[in-house]
Amino acid sequence: MTTDKIPLLEMREITKRFPGILANDHINFSVYAGEIHSLLGENGAGKSTLMNILYGLVAPDSGKVFVRGKEVRIHSPLDAIDKGIGMVHQHFMLVDRLSVVENVVIGTKPPGYPAFRKEAAVKRISQLIEEYGFDIDALMPVHLLSVGQQQRVEIIKALYRGADLLILDEPTAVLTPPEVVDLFRLLRNLRQAGHGIIFISHKLNETLENSDQITVIRQGKVVNTVLPQNIDRAGLASLMVGRDVLFDLPHPPYSGKQHAVLNIQNLKVLDDRKIEAVKDISIEVCNGEVFGIAGVDGNGQSELVEALTGLRQGTGGKIMLGGVEITGKSPGEILAQGVAHIPEDRQVRGLVMGFRVDENLILHDYGRPPFTRRGLLQHKEIYRWARQRAQDFDIRPPEPRLQARQLSGGNQQKVVLARELTKNPRLIIAVPPTRGLDVGATEYVHRALLDARANGAAVLLVSTELEEVLSLSDTVAVMYEGRIVGTMQRDEIDITRIGLLMGGGHVD
Ligand SMILES: Nc1ncnc2c1ncn2[C@@H]1O[C@H](COP(=O)(O)OP(=O)(O)OP(=O)(O)O)[C@@H](O)[C@H]1O
Ligand SMILES: [Mg+2]
Numbered sequence: 001m002t003t004d005k006i007p008l009l010e011m012r013e014i015t016k017r018f019p020g021i022l023a024n025d026h027i028n029f030s031v032y033a034g035e036i037h038s039l040l041g042e043n044g045a046g047k048s049t050l051m052n053i054l055y056g057l058v059a060p061d062s063g064k065v066f067v068r069g070k071e072v073r074i075h076s077p078l079d080a081i082d083k084g085i086g087m088v089h090q091h092f093m094l095v096d097r098l099s100v101v102e103n104v105v106i107g108t109k110p111p112g113y114p115a116f117r118k119e120a121a122v123k124r125i126s127q128l129i130e131e132y133g134f135d136i137d138a139l140m141p142v143h144l145l146s147v148g149q150q151q152r153v154e155i156i157k158a159l160y161r162g163a164d165l166l167i168l169d170e171p172t173a174v175l176t177p178p179e180v181v182d183l184f185r186l187l188r189n190l191r192q193a194g195h196g197i198i199f200i201s202h203k204l205n206e207t208l209e210n211s212d213q214i215t216v217i218r219q220g221k222v223v224n225t226v227l228p229q230n231i232d233r234a235g236l237a238s239l240m241v242g243r244d245v246l247f248d249l250p251h252p253p254y255s256g257k258q259h260a261v262l263n264i265q266n267l268k269v270l271d272d273r274k275i276e277a278v279k280d281i282s283i284e285v286c287n288g289e290v291f292g293i294a295g296v297d298g299n300g301q302s303e304l305v306e307a308l309t310g311l312r313q314g315t316g317g318k319i320m321l322g323g324v325e326i327t328g329k330s331p332g333e334i335l336a337q338g339v340a341h342i343p344e345d346r347q348v349r350g351l352v353m354g355f356r357v358d359e360n361l362i363l364h365d366y367g368r369p370p371f372t373r374r375g376l377l378q379h380k381e382i383y384r385w386a387r388q389r390a391q392d393f394d395i396r397p398p399e400p401r402l403q404a405r406q407l408s409g410g411n412q413q414k415v416v417l418a419r420e421l422t423k424n425p426r427l428i429i430a431v432p433p434t435r436g437l438d439v440g441a442t443e444y445v446h447r448a449l450l451d452a453r454a455n456g457a458a459v460l461l462v463s464t465e466l467e468e469v470l471s472l473s474d475t476v477a478v479m480y481e482g483r484i485v486g487t488m489q490r491d492e493i494d495i496t497r498i499g500l501l502m503g504g505g506h507v508d
Contacts (some may be wrong), residue, residue: 043410
């Protein structure tokens with residue numbers, strides 16, 4: 001990273017204002033060939049906006065972009081691709097039924113006679129796969145690939161179009177731990193070959209371990225660019241948030257089992273393919289207890305939670321809430337029983353993206369006083385209430401009239417939390433409750449869950465982040481292939497044993 005070299009990318013004095021917010025404030029940012037440069041910042045700091053400007057999805061108000069020292073104008077993703085800039089989106093844009101090769105060549109015109117094109121494309125793509133170690137079958141239909149492999153198809157797409165600068169906006173949020181390892185191996189190969197990589201993540205450890213440089217953004221401004229060897233996790237967190245962050249909250253001892261709030265008996269649930277995803281699970285979660293379920297994604301956790309929240313019918317067993325059977329009840333009926341659900345995919349299940357923040361906050365309660373009186377919606381009251389929630393949960397900007405889709409990812413998650421936790425639930429079902437949240441917001445959510453526990457709520461926490469499960473739970477259960485394969489109390493937690501169980505190993 002010698003500074004006398006011309007950077008692959010230079011963004012100079014980039015400024016972008018959205019109504020009521022300065023998302024990018026005179027940002028200067030450079031990336032060199034052969035480096036992994038991380039962008040770090042709180043939810044809403046302006047990272048995605050900067051990347052969307054670079055990829056031609058958002059027009060800046062002012063500022064300039066240079067590629068290899070030459071000023072460029074990027075008005076669309078096509079312009080960006082033409083300048084060698086590729087972006088891997090968090091929501092993949094792949095056609096399920098088509099093969100890897102077909103997905104990669106879609107929208108491009110390989111040279112030569114049509115009859116030879118497919119052959120040429122297969123050859124070129126196989127070369128890329130081989131050269132960088134993508135470890136994927138070029139002829140496989142993409143719906144048969146894992147999430148990690150589909151993400152690799154998106155990367156191949158960008159490389160095939162000639163990208164030498166790659167933007168990855170929170171690529172690891174959707175990956176399992178082994179897939180994360182594979183991704184970084186791949187990114188190092190790309191770096192070795194001279195590509196520049198812009199990497200965004202809220203996970204400070206992986207950022208520290210895999211970056212050549214880290215640029216921290218706070219409230220639209222660059223705070224600093226640092227070398228990972230000169231800083232640690234706590235230092236990064238305080239640069240981002242502007243205060244110290246607690247990674248491990250005090251965890252007062254569990255008062256001991258009192259009464260079961262949630263009691264699951266011999267539950268069996270099928271997945272979409274009619275295969276038994278939950279196989280005879282029995283669990284008890286008591287008041288004042290955080291019951292954590294650890295496990296690699298795809299071992300039946302989603303189906304379990306869907307059955308508990310009424311989104312999916314079980315094929316056997318019983319679910320009891322406070323001693324009353326709720327098996328087979330509708331989601332509305334279950335939520336009305338004092339169950340809070342912080343879902344896996346906030347954009348699908350948690351929020352209505354086209355609704356305003358205040359509407360999302362009263363989604364399940366709008367028909368009741370004080371929000372409705374004599375059949376009329378009380379707009380003033382709703383606004384006042386929403387504004388208070390926005391303040392309590394630090395939703396930024398605290399403007400309840402914005403649409404949910406206008407908030408940054410982390411702030412959308414805070415809206416879900418604000419709605420679900422303020423109803424004083426007796427049972428909280430939290431499925432990776434901190435996905436996409438920054439360190440400060442994560443601390444906040446963890447605090448909120450522990451507070452709810454202290455107030456007597458039962459918390460069922462399902463997370464693939466082992467660190468999160470371990471730091472919050474009173475009881476940890478490991479789920480593997482639809483079964484609970486091990487359960488331990490907080491004082492008997494053994495990380496090696498949990499790791500083994502998560503991978504399907506047997507432990508005596
Ligand atoms: N289309 C839009 N209209 C209005 N405001 C927007 C729009 N897109 C982004 N913003 C605002 O710009 C600010 C920066 O958002 P951005 O998505 O860039 O944050 P981020 O750093 O990527 O956050 P996160 O870590 O949560 O993804 C936020 O306050 C957001 O609400
Ligand atoms: Mg973002």
